[in-house]
Amino acid sequence: MxxxxxxxxxxxxxxxxxxxxxxxxxxxxxxxxxxxxxxxxxxxxxxxxxxxxxxxxxxxxxxxxxxxxxxxxxxxxxxxxxxxxxxxxxxxxxxxxxxxxxxxxxxxxxxxxxxxxxxxxGFMRRYDAGYRAMRRAVAAGEIGTPLMAHCAHRNPTVPESYHSEMATHDTAIHEIDAVRWLLDDEIASARVLRPRRTTRRFDHLQDPQVMLFEMLSGARVDVEVFVNCQYGYDIRCEVVGETGTVQLADPEQPLVRSQGRAHTLVPQHWKDRFGAAYDLEIQEWVDSVAAGRAAGPSAWDGYAAAMIGDATVRALHSGDLVGAGVGDRPDLYERAADET
Amino acid sequence: MxxxxxxxxxxxxxxxxxxxxxxxxxxxxxxxxxxxxxxxxxxxxxxxxxxxxxxxxxxxxxxxxxxxxxxxxxxxxxxxxxxxxxxxxxxxxxxxxxxxxxxxxxxxxxxxxxxxxxxxxGFMRRYDAGYRAMRRAVAAGEIGTPLMAHCAHRNPTVPESYHSEMATHDTAIHEIDAVRWLLDDEIASARVLRPRRTTRRFDHLQDPQVMLFEMLSGARVDVEVFVNCQYGYDIRCEVVGETGTVQLADPEQPLVRSQGRAHTLVPQHWKDRFGAAYDLEIQEWVDSVAAGRAAGPSAWDGYAAAMIGDATVRALHSGDLVGAGVGDRPDLYERAADET
Amino acid sequence: MxxxxxxxxxxxxxxxxxxxxxxxxxxxxxxxxxxxxxxxxxxxxxxxxxxxxxxxxxxxxxxxxxxxxxxxxxxxxxxxxxxxxxxxxxxxxxxxxxxxxxxxxxxxxxxxxxxxxxxxxGFMRRYDAGYRAMRRAVAAGEIGTPLMAHCAHRNPTVPESYHSEMATHDTAIHEIDAVRWLLDDEIASARVLRPRRTTRRFDHLQDPQVMLFEMLSGARVDVEVFVNCQYGYDIRCEVVGETGTVQLADPEQPLVRSQGRAHTLVPQHWKDRFGAAYDLEIQEWVDSVAAGRAAGPSAWDGYAAAMIGDATVRALHSGDLVGAGVGDRPDLYERAADET
Amino acid sequence: MxxxxxxxxxxxxxxxxxxxxxxxxxxxxxxxxxxxxxxxxxxxxxxxxxxxxxxxxxxxxxxxxxxxxxxxxxxxxxxxxxxxxxxxxxxxxxxxxxxxxxxxxxxxxxxxxxxxxxxxxGFMRRYDAGYRAMRRAVAAGEIGTPLMAHCAHRNPTVPESYHSEMATHDTAIHEIDAVRWLLDDEIASARVLRPRRTTRRFDHLQDPQVMLFEMLSGARVDVEVFVNCQYGYDIRCEVVGETGTVQLADPEQPLVRSQGRAHTLVPQHWKDRFGAAYDLEIQEWVDSVAAGRAAGPSAWDGYAAAMIGDATVRALHSGDLVGAGVGDRPDLYERAADET
Incomplete structure (x- = not known):
């Protein structure tokens, strides 16, 4: 079909x-x-x-x-x-x-x-091979009960139209979904720290930001968002559990030794970093439509991300701790243990 | 279409x-x-x-x-x-x-x-993202003129039907094609060393083997073939040039820290290691058919691999240096510089 | 002499x-x-x-x-x-x-x-080869002006006598000194997050803790302290600057591939991790005494660590942001740019 | 004393x-x-x-x-x-x-x-922390019986006075001793391959060289010697056993991400790479003298290296396989299992 x-x-x-x-x-x-x-x-x-x-x-x-x-x-x-x-x-x-x-x-x-x-x-992180391997490790109990996660989302630069709220709505939104999914947990509240700004920023932009989330379980997540880091598009994530940790792999790149250095290239664009994930996302969506079922990130995940995003933006402006108030997930959105 | x-x-x-x-x-x-x-x-x-x-x-x-x-x-x-x-x-x-x-x-x-x-x-290594990135680095002059390559092809185990000549024809054949392509050079001769055998072998099998190739340019290549290495399916490759080296990346795997160790998983099967390469190989073939052109490894590459494989098997049996005698490549098979 | x-x-x-x-x-x-x-x-x-x-x-x-x-x-x-x-x-x-x-x-x-x-x-981190190389990189401008640092201090276990305040005074005290020194900056305030506790803890102990420091420059530092992480003694540190980041190396360990995994050992004790740093610390102290000069972490550094430690403990108990109030450094303690 | x-x-x-x-x-x-x-x-x-x-x-x-x-x-x-x-x-x-x-x-x-x-x-490799950790892994049976070793010894450049025989006597001599010690085995014969020469060489110099050793046990060792590799002083070693492999760690260096790359520095001089090994070598010698015993590489090891070195040089000139003829080790030189 x-x-x-x-x-x-x-x-x-x-x-x-x-x-x-x-x-x-x-x-x-x-x-x-x-x-x-x-x-x-x-x-x-x-x-x-x-x-x-x-x-x-x-x-x-x-x-x-x-x-x-x-x-x-x-x-x-x-x-x-x-x-x-x-x-x-x-x-x-x-x-x-x-x-x-x-x-x-x-x-x-x-x-x-x-x-x-x-x-x-369209939360495509769930289709990235690296994130999937992390989730398998967490779900298999290799690190015990998750207690913390440390994330970073770095872009080389952003255009002048990018403003401080976009650090949540356009950028950290991926981490918000990813930690909910990796930890199989919900975000309960947000706080945002405003580090010293990069001088390579536009005046209107708070960059970097450090977002602190508390999960319903009490696990804590910190997300560095730094959209003018200059050096590349770099996504980092470590989940720390009771007995171990699991860390997102860097993209597979050959190691070149030359001119006194051993180096790998850092991707410069999200298309380089997550191109295969986008392809797989749409393939799995098409397959699920053909099979007459729905899978992947749901409307509930979209709603939760919106609630948490709003709380995060309020936290950015107020400097305070802001509850996300996601509420109870309807039965329709219960996830099978092995699902994306 | x-x-x-x-x-x-x-x-x-x-x-x-x-x-x-x-x-x-x-x-x-x-x-x-x-x-x-x-x-x-x-x-x-x-x-x-x-x-x-x-x-x-x-x-x-x-x-x-x-x-x-x-x-x-x-x-x-x-x-x-x-x-x-x-x-x-x-x-x-x-x-x-x-x-x-x-x-x-x-x-x-x-x-x-x-x-x-x-x-x-079907030499699918040319469609592996890691090998392609290596070739780009070599072709871009990042390591200077290639002088040597060090390769290893390790399988966890092989069935009893696998015999010593298959180390060339079924296993090293991939490295033979890969180094010809990576170095844009031809194999001129082969010698095979017979290291101490693993006791986890069958009696009829020389495992591991070390194959030594000389390229037309004088560059030297060594290929370890070890098909009962027990620990996993592991493909290694480093090209050494006049000014630097480039090394094939290990597959992207999350780093898990637990029980006193920091570890990544080693694939256990070539399907895990090269699944994406097989998919891309067939996709690019279909695309080239649709476009009315031919690309990828050619009949000439298949012929050359056969010539070199035969020389390698003779070298295994004789212990001597054996010329491969590939001969001149017809014009039809001249490769564009940027081609797979 | x-x-x-x-x-x-x-x-x-x-x-x-x-x-x-x-x-x-x-x-x-x-x-x-x-x-x-x-x-x-x-x-x-x-x-x-x-x-x-x-x-x-x-x-x-x-x-x-x-x-x-x-x-x-x-x-x-x-x-x-x-x-x-x-x-x-x-x-x-x-x-x-x-x-x-x-x-x-x-x-x-x-x-x-x-x-x-x-x-x-005795802040011996300043004598660790890895930290010194990081500091050289920061001081050489390789990452631009520091904006953030992410640290983790993990111990496999602690005895029952270890209590929540020791996470600051005995454990994070090293990170407190290290970030002051790496960033050549002073800690202005502290906040402490209380993640979900490990069930492998003693009831009296808040473990892990996440400490958040703001530097006088506005740079932000987060320190994960997790003293019952089970898997090893693991010290992590990344400094993020305007143009790049520098990350503490893991201890040099051979990579072993066996049983489906590629692994390195994680040290189990601070003596394994920092033994050479202790030796060098005392050697340089003896040398400085012989040379009639003083170097290394000063009384001022000891005082500052005490002030910051007290603020951190108050922050742990109150849940609030607590100023460290270190005050102005007397001229006696001005540091030469190239000093430990 | x-x-x-x-x-x-x-x-x-x-x-x-x-x-x-x-x-x-x-x-x-x-x-x-x-x-x-x-x-x-x-x-x-x-x-x-x-x-x-x-x-x-x-x-x-x-x-x-x-x-x-x-x-x-x-x-x-x-x-x-x-x-x-x-x-x-x-x-x-x-x-x-x-x-x-x-x-x-x-x-x-x-x-x-x-x-x-x-x-x-003075074979100081035996005092390098990385080699010692490799030897511990081999001796502990973590990789099973050794079957092969792959080594490389690269220098950025050598002066004009350096000639082809020095690749053995001054350079590979360290690998010759190291593999004897790592594998607890003796070298039986040598063959030397002459790859395409670097054009950054002096005319009188065969650089690189690939040395092939067979051990008494039948294990095979290849050593790349490349003393004008331009990019740094780089020592590589992997021992492959029946059930796994162990690979020498690169020197501990912070990872810097900047300008589109993630890089570590490669040492440029053997003093940077092996300084600590030299210090420990002399310390352990002094300690052994004080304790009235002798340890470390012996006169027999010096003799064996000379025999093997001579064979290797003859192999370089003749292109043939040359036996090393080390002979039986006198009882005086029997090594305790846990010895350097």
Whole structure:
């Protein structure tokens, strides 16, 4: 079976997913593309041999669309996702699930009413081989009960449009999801430290930031976010348990010895670091649609990330400890032990 | 365009390629399968929704077959490859290209007469991300002119049917191709050392072996083959140049600290170590067929490996230095500098 | 010149220093030993061919004593150090310099009045090759201005007598000194997080703890203290600057591949990890005494560590941010740029 | 007890040992120094507060000399060592023990007649922490019976006076001793490969060289010697056994991430790489003299290295396999299992 995918949003990330569905992933074809920029939509649709649709309305629920991929701008996500749930159509939604808590709640409620999962949210760390091996080690009890995690998310630079709240919503959001998943635990509260700023920053930007999370279990997580670290795109993570620790591997790179140094290259872009994870994410989504089941990060995970993100931003501004208040996970979102 | 692939040989490796073409690779479908074991062929064909063909004759050149994948047993390779060339059909042939030098020569001659490349041989190391990064470093001059390479190929164990010549033909064959490609050079001669044998061997087996190759350029290569090393499947490679060295990365694995040790896991099977390389190999082959060009390891590379393999086996038995005598590469097989 | 050393305190650490002065270090001899346990003093003195003194009074300022090493229990340190300053005798004092802030201030005042440095405090991290290489990298500008440091101090286990305040005074005290020295900066305030406790703890013990320090420059430091981590004695440190990071090396250990794993051993005891640093610390102290100058961690460093330690303990109990209030460094303690 | 050392030869290495005995090592003093260059002898003696002796005759056996350190040029070693044995005086002789096989035999015979060991030869690898940890792993059976070893000895550059035979006598001599000791085995034969030469060589120099040794047990050892590798002083060693491998650690260096790379420094000089090993070598020698016993590499090890070195040089020139012919080790030189 070939899964026919309708794509809502043909910007950079949408176009990249269309390319992935068309020329990387097995078992899918793009049948319809829409974007508020119709020229753009036409161009991307042409690259995939798909039709152009005037709006999401003509994509979601259409006869030639088995599943929907939402990659429009954030504020438009909720409308498409809700329409997909309404149509009973599986939907992959790029992060964020929605830009307001209210919309996230609305989606979770709609899907819960629907009675089975349709939504997968684009937290692609769960598809990275390194993170998966870490999670296997934690789940296998190799380090005992997790007590702490130390993370860092470093980018070489960001454009001037990047502001301090984006350190949470665009950057640490990946760590927020990853530690929830690695520790199989929920974030209860956040505090944000403001270290000395890099002078290579823009004046409006607090960079770096250190985010401190307490999990429901009492485990503690610290996340360094440093988006102008200059030297590369570097993701670090260590989980410390009662009997041991497990540490994310650096990307596999040959060791070169020359000019008095032994060195490996540090990736410069998230596409280099997580390209394979994006591919696998979409492949597994397509496979799950074909198999008639939903897997991966859920609407609940998208909602929780939104709640925690909001708390983190409030913590950044106030300097105080801020509760995340995620609440109880509906039964629909109970995760099998071996699941992504 | 979907490439319609006919598969000749549905044993373990053939069936694995059918699975890969059907559920991993983009842009291909399996349309016909044949095997001398017709039940086996039927089973594998069914898994892919393909027809069963009574013999290669009904696969190669058939209207529903754009390209052929040959994964029968070695002695049958040549017949299928020659038939494909005769039909002007692109063909992927698992290693070895053929089991006799004569057949290799016949294939190279036929393809040369045909005038453009149709054959790709299954040397999948060239598709491993680690090897590719090494080759980029060498080609970029990061280590200067290559002077030496040190390699090791270790398997945890082999079955009793494995004999001393297989250390060359089944095992070191990968290193033979890899060093030719990494150094962009040809192997001129071979010598084989017989170290103290592991007592965990079968009596008939010389294990480990140390193979010494001299390249046309004068560069020297040593390859340790140790197929009962017990601890894992471990592939090591370092190229030493005039100004530096480059070393193959170990597979990306999280570092676990527990019980007094900091450890990473060593893969236990070539499928774990090179699974992604196999996937990429077939994807790139399918892409090249769709694009109407040939790339990757050529019939010439298959012929050269056969010549060098024979010399290596003679060197094992005689204890002497044995010339490989590969000869001049026809123009058809000149490689673009940036090619796999 | 052989430096004649009088030793005050012949417990475990004192006896170890006597052994070090007698059979490892160059240019020293132990001439007098005292301890409140006179049998113990006699035994240790005999091992070094030294006389037994009834009290510190008969050691400090004696004709056969060029320099004093204080390794008595903490509350007795101040009296000996003050007596040494009074006598104009160089003195090495094991950490802590004193157990009250008042005594630390008294020592700093006495030394300042004396007009030149006599006191070295036993912060041996500054003599570890790995830390020194880190400091060289920071001082050479290889990572730019330091903005953050991430540290961990892990012990396999501690005895039942170890209590929560010791996580600061006995354990993190090393990190407190190390980050002041690595960053050439002062700690301004402390906060302590209480992660989920290990169930392998004693009930009275908060283990692990996460200590958060803000430096005067605004740089932020986090220190994980986990003294029942089970797997080994593991010290980790990374300094993050505006343009790069530098990370403490793990101890040099051969890589063993066996039984499906590639592993190195983790030290189990601080003596294994820092033995060479202790030797070098005492060697450099002896050399500096012979050369008539003082170097290494000063009384001011001992005072600062005490102030910061007290603030950290208050932060542990209160859960609040607590200022360290170290104050201005007297000119006597200005450090040359290239100094330990 | 302070060991009074007479030093024969005050060139670069002799002067360095005088410095080491005077200001690093515990329990020794230099009492007499001689050199054919009397000005040089006077200068070095003055630095240690020692007397100048007109010749070795006035050093060896003198009343103020408990032990002799021989660091004259190679051809003069034998005379001093034989004189020391004759005088019943412990003697440390820098490598080589002697420059002819005949002299080596003479020394072994003299010491054997004397009936107990007096001679230690300066193979300092046995005092390097990394090699010791490797040997412990091998001796503890962690890798099973050794079957192979892969070594490399790389220097950044050598002066024009360095010629092809020195690759054995000055460079690989360390690996020759190290593998005998690591594997507790003897070298039976040698073959030397001549890879493509570096163009950064002098015309008279075969660089690199690959030396192939067969041990009495049948284990095989390959040693890459590359003394103009440009990038640093790099020593590599892996021993492969029946069940695992052990690999020499790289020197402990902090990992710096900057400018797109994660790098450690490679030492540029053997003094940086093995400084601590030299210190420990002389310390343990002094300790053994004080304890009235001999330990460390013996005259037999010096003789064996000479035999193997000669075979290796003949192998270089002839291109053939050359037997080393070391012969049976006299009982005097039986090594305790736990010995250096």
């Amino acid at each position: 070939t899964v026919k995918v309708g794509v809502v949003g043909a910007g950079m990330i949408g176009a990249d997913h269309v390319r992935r569905l068309t020329s990387v992933v097995n078992g899918a074809e793009v049948t319809a593309v829409t974007d508020i920029d119709t020229d753009r939509a036409a161009e991307v649709a042409a690259s995939a041999g798909a039709r152009v649709a005037p709006s999401g309305r003509e994509v979601i629920g259409a006869a030639d669309v088995d599943a929907v991929l939402v990659a429009s701008w954030g504020p438009a996500h909720a409308e498409s996702v809700l329409a997909a749930i309404d149509a009973g159509t599986p939907v992959f939604c790029e992060k964020p699930l929605a830009t307001t808590i209210e919309d996230c709640v609305r989606i979770v409620d709609a899907e819960t009413r629907h009675g089975r999962r349709l939504v997968q949210v | 979907t490439v319609k692939v006919g598969v000749v040989g549905a044993g373990m490796i053939g069936a694995d390629h059918v699975r890969r073409l059907t559920s991993v690779v983009n842009g291909a479908e399996v349309t016909a399968v044949t095997d001398i074991d017709t039940d086996r062929a039927a089973e594998v064909a069914a898994s892919a929704g393909a027809r069963v063909a009574p013999s290669g004759r009904e696969v190669i050149g058939a209207a529903d077959v754009d390209a052929v994948l040959v994964a029968s047993w070695g002695p049958a390779h040549a017949e299928s490859v020659l038939a494909a060339i005769d039909a002007g059909t692109p063909v992927f042939c698992e290693k070895p290209l053929a089991t006799t030098i004569e057949d290799c020569v016949r294939i190279v001659d036929a393809e040369t007469r045909h005038g453009r490349r149709l054959v790709q041989v | 052989t430096v004649k050393v009088g030793v005050v305190g012949a417990g475990m650490i004192g006896a170890d220093h006597v052994r070090r002065l007698t059979s490892v270090v160059n240019g020293a001899e132990v001439t007098a030993v005292t301890d409140i346990d006179t049998d113990r003093a006699a035994e240790v003195a005999a091992s070094a061919g030294a006389r037994v003194a009834p009290s510190g009074r008969e050691v400090i300022g004696a004709a056969d004593v060029d320099a004093v090493l204080v390794a008595s229990w903490g509350p007795a340190h101040a009296e000996s150090v003050l007596a040494a300053i009074d006598a104009g005798t160089p003195v090495f004092c094991e950490k802590p310099l004193a157990t009250t802030i008042e005594d630390c201030v008294r020592i700093v005042d006495a030394e300042t009045r004396h007009g030149r440095r006599l006191v070295q405090v | 302070t060991v009074k050392v007479g030093v024969v030869g005050a060139g670069m290495i002799g002067a360095d040992h005088v410095r080491r005995l005077t200001s690093v090592v515990n329990g020794a003093e230099v009492t007499a120094v001689t050199d054919i260059d009397t000005d040089r002898a006077a200068e070095v003696a003055a630095s240690a507060g020692a007397r100048v002796a007109p010749s070795g005759r006035e050093v060896i056996g003198a009343a103020d000399v408990d032990a002799v350190l021989v660091a004259s040029w190679g051809p003069a070693h034998a005379e001093s060592v034989l004189a020391a044995i004759d005088a019943g005086t412990p003697v440390f002789c820098e490598k080589p023990l002697a420059t002819t096989i005949e002299d080596c035999v003479r020394i072994v015979d003299a010491e054997t007649r004397h009936g107990r060991r007096l001679v230690q030869v």
